[in-house]
Amino acid sequence: MFQSSSRGSGDDQRPSAPDAGAPLAGARLLVGDRDAATAAATAEALRTRGAAHVRTAVSPREFRAAGHADRVWDLAVCDGAFAGDALTEFLEDWHAHHPAAPVIVTEDRPSAVRAVAALRGRAADLVARNDPDALAGSAAHALARPRHAPQTAPAAAAPEPVRMLVVGAHPDDVEIAAGGTIHRRAGEGWDITVLTLSPGGGGGDPVERRREAHRAAESMGARLVLEDLPDGSIPDDSSTVRVIERTVAEAAPDLVLVHSDHDTHQDHRAVHRATRVACRQVPRVFCYQSPSATVAYRPNRFVPLREEDVDAKLSAIRAHGSQSSSRWYLEEDLLRSTARYWGRYSRSRYAEPLEVLRDAAPVLTH
16 A cells, blocks of 8 residues: 655555544644654554545655645654754744644653653644554544634533642642632632642651641642652652643643742652643643742742632641641741732732743633
């Protein structure tokens, strides 16, 4: 059916009897890979799943040339080696010419660093090279995703609650940084999940800290998911990404809050990076300020708080009784004065700061 040419590129090929129910039925795909045999095998695998047109390219030049030709592509598959260390810029160039066509990046060894670069370049996914099943599944998912804004609900239908996921490394992290925001939005009817990745065994009895974390989440109006990663050495790799992805799949958040990468605590940085990857399809992602954030943390969004929100935040922190008496950063006058300071950037007496990573439709401020 397909024969690679001596130049290493392939023309469009069409299955003799495509199955209309196949995952990629009728799709027009561009496949780029540095190896002609791999490109051919990938293209054949996509055709067997219903793709109507598949063209291959074995160099960045051929990939760009095919992309700029008079062809309306439904999706592109790009070997990450084509871009080298400039993956984000390479993907932005693709989107500049094909704003409606998603692109999937393939890598020999997908890593968190490359995943973040792909995310910044708005890739639909990052998958392992030479894994046609994973690629086909990712392609089908990308093609099924709406290309335009979703239709609004009928006027008579009750609006769906906004779903917010707040991710923290340890018990009390999210209460310190975003407890007022959580309380205020819960009171407005938002569906809020707190994901804490470690039970905090390095800072006390993990059994007691679990109980405290559940009490604190309940007092703020949130649901708690508590994982069991090691306090002080949360892995900065794909294993942490997979843990976060489980809750992302269940909670289906509209927006996510997480630690900033500008932080001196290694667990906070690891959770930030893993969350960025796990939440690559979430349209709104913001970073809160931890006590260990550095001066490089630059907030540009501020959530106004009422007095009762600050009181609820302090109450949630008091629920962490094993910590509140021994941690200087949990002192109530410091927490209240910090919220008062950030209030100068909003129209209220108190506020909590956020650093915007991605915001497709702002909903956090009034």
